[in-house]
Amino acid sequence: MDKGNKCWWEFPRWSDVYEKGTDEYIEKAFATRSQGNEISCPCCTCHHRFWYGRNDVRDHIICNGFVPRNDESFHLGRMGPEREAENLQHDEPSNMNVGIQELLHAALREGPNEEAKKFLNLIEEGQEELYPGCKKMSRLAFTIRLYIYKCDHKLPDVAIAGLLEFFKEVLPNDAILPTSIHEAKKVLKLLGLDYKKIDACPNDCMLYWAEHANATSCHVCGTSRWKSKEDDQNDNSNEKTRRIPSKILRYFPIKKRLQRLYMCAETASYMTWHKYGRENDGLMRHPADGQAWINFDKMYPSFSNEPRNVRLALATDGFNPFQTMSIVHSTWPVILINYNLPPWLATKSEFLMLSLLIPGPLSPGNSIDVYLQPLMKDLDDLWKFGLETYDASTNTRFDMHVAVMSTISDFPGYAMLSGWSTKGKFACPCCHYEVDSVYLKYSHKHCYMSHRKWLDSDHPWRYNKRNFNGHIEERSEPVRLTGCEIEQLLHDFPNEFGKEQPKMRQDADDPNPWRKCSIFFKLPYWKQCDLRHNLDVMHIEKNIFDNVIGTLLDIPGKRKDHVSARRDLKYLREEKDFRWVPELESKELEDGSEEFPTSMFWMNDDEKQLFCQTIKMQICLKVMPRILLDVCKLMKGKSRDIRAMMHIL
Structure with a gap:
């Protein structure tokens, strides 16, 4: 057998290729099909019959050898779109062995996988009548409605148990009701509607997650993890004390929910609309019509060749959940928007995926990267390893890969997600280091000039002196920083998160507009995205309207034509040689007072x-x-x- 066509498990077990293949297999297996941090061991002794943790599985494969399952013998070694693109450049088109393996692989992967079977069985069982003759509500619908009622009215589990006992007395004896709220939660978990609670430092320094899951205090600021005392045992009894975390992040796992999109035939057909349903007439109707999408497809052809691969946008903003402005509180949801869908469905509430709920009472600021860690871990796995998914529209299985194309936020949120400071001298991320800013002496704020350099070279406004600063604009637009340049610039940037960290100030001699290296650069494709951050137009329109x-x-407090602005006009003319509407400048009278023309x-x-x-x-x-x-x-x-x-x- 040709060495180039050998699979990694066919090499000697003491070779580096075998060891590297083992590590790659374990990473993919635990990212796609682990249950309780365990997978079925594929060694020659266990033969997928017994379940072990990560280290035990690795030891078994190294010592006993590896036996692939029939349905994964072809795609075990694949390491995501980047590795596939590299391999395609070296593979011979006429390789008969690879073609036969592909046909065999496709034949073996027809029909629903185990995850899809569980879901479809649950749906089928849930369609049973709540009791014989009940046409208004099925068993599954009753369970979901009951849990929604519990959450909306903040009822404890004891109250739900009492309601279930009451329903059993009222409804017929043969009614199929959940025995407890825990049974209802199990159903929701199988539907992919559960969430994980992850404790966090109250100062936004770290998450008690992954290697820090068992820590009792923050390793950055030393703050306790708990609100209550740290003693596990009560001094007066043998009962354990209930320890309340100081801060809790709620993470809604996205893998199962993305799989659910393809388990309904109608929804699965919409997931390929950007490829087969979009009209290519040169007009901008969908992100797929944009140049950023086209360039991404050229950069990663193996990802774009599968139209069922999912492209997402990440949106976030703060809101007050208490419905009253007398309480200052800011909770930050992180929502994923599905770009595969047509425009009339992409922003519907049923297709928006809530992935994180970052608690308040204050905005996380630049420390939002701390809370994005679980989501970034899943997104990285979905890009590198993919996730076996059942497509109900074609009755086949495929490896679904996922990429986040951009973020959507307001301007302060832009600073939080990108790491570029949107305040001070270099507030404009598009002009970056070439921004023209002037500090207004009387208004005590920065003013950003020379927007005309973004116009075409022959635009008449470039030569309009009177309505601008009194000068002709001959400069060209700044060259924007690419993702690769930013990654190289921030390669060794010391990220320090938390409220206890000293705030970075812009030095007049050596200004630094960066506050961190964004966590998005941990995604291997992020630097290749042309349109990484987008601004929410609704926020901008409202601010312009108010002004x-x-x-x-x-209107007092909202007008921009105030006393300080008139004084700054005179200051700009005298100090900066900017001649803007001199007839509106403040004028000194003989008695020392000032006059402000209307x-x-x-x-x-x-x-x-x-x-x-x-x-x-x-x-x-x-x-x-x-x-x-x-x-x-x-x-x-x-x-x-x-x-x-x-x-x-």
């Missing part, structure tokens, strides 16, 4: 009244009467309403 309306209506957009009370009434009428006619505009007062509305008002203006 424009606040300035037009002269602007061309200034309105008196009657004009403000007319403006508000006109906007209100347009909203009632074209949108909906959800935003009420009173005289000179703008009530806060939802982002979609603000968007509609921007179009009206």
